Amino acid sequence: MTGSVLIISGPSGAGKSSLTKEILNHIPNAVFSISTTTRKPRKGEADGVNYCFTDKESFQKDIDEGAFLEWANVHGNFYGTSIKQITEFLKNGKLVILDIDVQGYMIAKKKLGNFITSVFVTTKDKKSLKNRLVLRQSDTQDTIDTRLENAKKEMIYINEYEYLIINDDFKTACNAMLSIAASSIYKSTLTDKEEFISSWFKN
């Protein structure tokens, strides 16, 4: 494995997708891990691009077959990260971006440890989050309420993450995210140091 993993979490509406797009636009080696979900596609979302959309039965089958690195029930829908896809990316030396919730992150952290770099993205306060969810007009009032309720549970995980971005001004948040993503590739825990040191002395 020669690649690296960048995990981005935070409340829905905090700007994770927009920041991820910026990484993909600016860091040539970066790729997005397309999750599988039982959520219905939103307007403008395409299967195999934003998510692999599936039904509960197929999702359960994937769980039973051990296809996921992690999976979680978020806002009443299931979401999971495919082991196959991520392994393929890592073999090819990619910087793999995972936009996953706090539950999924805790599982991935146990499995991948220091191999990953983690960032929590949020708004400056609850009111700003509510405004963004309302403005993006992609969810019903019920869904917005669920997401706001969930945000309270997610915020208490901030300390579990290495980096925190308070996305108030997008340009500032974007610069922060790009520097974190760029440096995550050089994390020393990604290198097998014993092997490197022994080959360093041999050559």
Ligand code: 5GP
């Ligand atoms: P949305 O429905 O707004 O696209 O995503 C809802 C939440 O699910 C977001 O917080 C997002 O980070 C999370 N999510 C997306 N994909 C995955 C995944 O594969 N695993 C987990 N655990 N959470 C995910």
